Amino acid sequence: MSTDNISSPDTEPASSPPEPSLPELPPEPPVVAARRISPWLFVAVVALALAGWQWLETRQQLDETRREVARRLADADAAGKEERGARGQLLEQIEDLQAKFGVVDSRLAEFESQGAALQSMYEDLARSREEATLLEVEQALTLAQQQLQLAGNVAVAVLALQTADARLARLDKPSYLPLRNALAKDLGRLNAQPFVDVAGISLRLEEIIGGVDKLPLLALDRPAAVAKSTPAEAEAGAAWWRLAAADAWQALRGLVRIQRFDREEPVLLAPEQSFFLRENLKLRLLNARLALLARDHGTFRSELKVAQDWLQHYFVADDPAVKEAQGKLQQLLAADLGADLPGLSDSLAALAKLRGGKDAR
Known part of the structure; x- marks a missing residue:
């Protein structure tokens, strides 16, 4: 192939036909121009989305x-x-x-005022050891006398007399022997007193008071129910009509109540009167309890006797609860509460004589 027919791409042919001229396009209509998206509108949309x-x-x-x-x-x-x-x-x-x-x-x-009063009293009276000891002995005797007269507390009185004797024993002087002898006699009389279980007696009275509401009254007593035929009697019985007749007879007997008043006519009480009767019985027992605590043995026994009479007169004597209450009251009446507590006249007289001899000196 000849090189003459091949032309270099960079070299134009020596002669080329003239290019045809294109016709000029008419200007775009406004509608087509509006369709073009402006970049500022895109930026505004993005900014609006970000916002x-x-x-x-x-x-x-x-x-x-x-x-x-x-x-x-x-x-x-x-x-x-x-x-x-x-x-x-x-x-x-x-x-x-x-x-x-x-x-x-x-x-x-x-307490400060009391302490000041006691301090001033001790300063006035404690001029010597003997005067202070005599003052303590006098206070102990006064306390023992108050306990015996007001509360009947023999234990506290004995403790006070023992304390007074111990104070006098520390002095160890012959002039206090008469007072110590009187204290020994009073201690002997107090120790010879029988022990009275006041707490136990009070608890027994409390039990009786708690059971008063359950005691049946004589006016409201009911006869015992008639016992029905046992299954063994029914099995050994005769025909069915006899059993039916027996049941009808039992039902008929239950409609009628017969009670005897020929021996002693019971006291008829209204419901409100029965309530006040029970309350008054409780008050009697409470009075007996207070008399026991106050060592008033006469009032204690009289109140218990009145309670016994009321239980016998107004309540069912054959009832187990009434019998139990009567038994407890009888035990309390038979309890040895001791005689009247002795006083401390010998000790107080010996103390007064001792104080009078010291004042005369």
């Missing part, structure tokens, strides 16, 4: 912040309520403590 997204995110953050603030406010409100409750309890405790402190202060002031 909307930022607004949504800010809205969510605000909602979360609002919920967190509400939760914290609720927690703070609950904590405030708890704090107010704790503060109220603390104020109540403080008021209670202040009231207690006030009582303690008043007691302390009272």
Whole structure:
């Protein structure tokens, strides 16, 4: 192939036909130009999307912040309520403590006044060891006399006399022997007194008082129910019509109640009168209990006898509960309560004589 027919791409042919001229296009209509998207519109859309997204995110953050603030406010409100409750309890405790402190202060002031009075009394009377000892002995004898007269407490009186004798024994002087002899005699008389179980007697009275409401009254007594035929009798019985007749007879007998009043007519009491009867019986037993504590043996026995008479007159004497109450009252009446407690006249007279001799000196 000849190289003459091959032309270089960079070299134009020596002669080329002229290019035809294209016709000029008419200008684009306005509608086609409007269809072109402006880049500023895209930027505005993007900016608007970013602003909307930022607004949504800010809205969510605000909602979360609002919920967190509400939760914290609720927690703070609950904590405030708890704090107010704790503060109220603390104020109540403080008021209670202040009231207690006030009582303690008043007691302390009272004790201080009593201590000052006792201190001044001891300063006036304790001029010597003998005077102080005699004062203690006198106080012990006074305490023993009060316990015997007011409460009938023999144990405390014996302890007071033993304390007084021990005080005199420390002095070891012959001038106190008459007083010690009188104390020994009084101690012997008190120790010879029988032991009275006041607490046990009081508990027995309390048991009787608690059972008064269950005791049946004589006016409301009912006869014992008629025993029905046993199954063995029914099995050994005759025909069915006899059993039916027996049942009908039992039912008919239950409609009528027969009670005898020929021996002694019981006292008829209305329901409200029966209530007051039981209450008055309780008051009698309570009076007996108070008389026992006060060492009033006469009143104690008289009240128990009245209670016995009432149980015999107004209540069913054959009832087991009434019999038990009567037995307990009889045991209490038979109990040895001891005679009247002796006084301490010998010891008090010996002490007065000793004090008079010392004053004369």
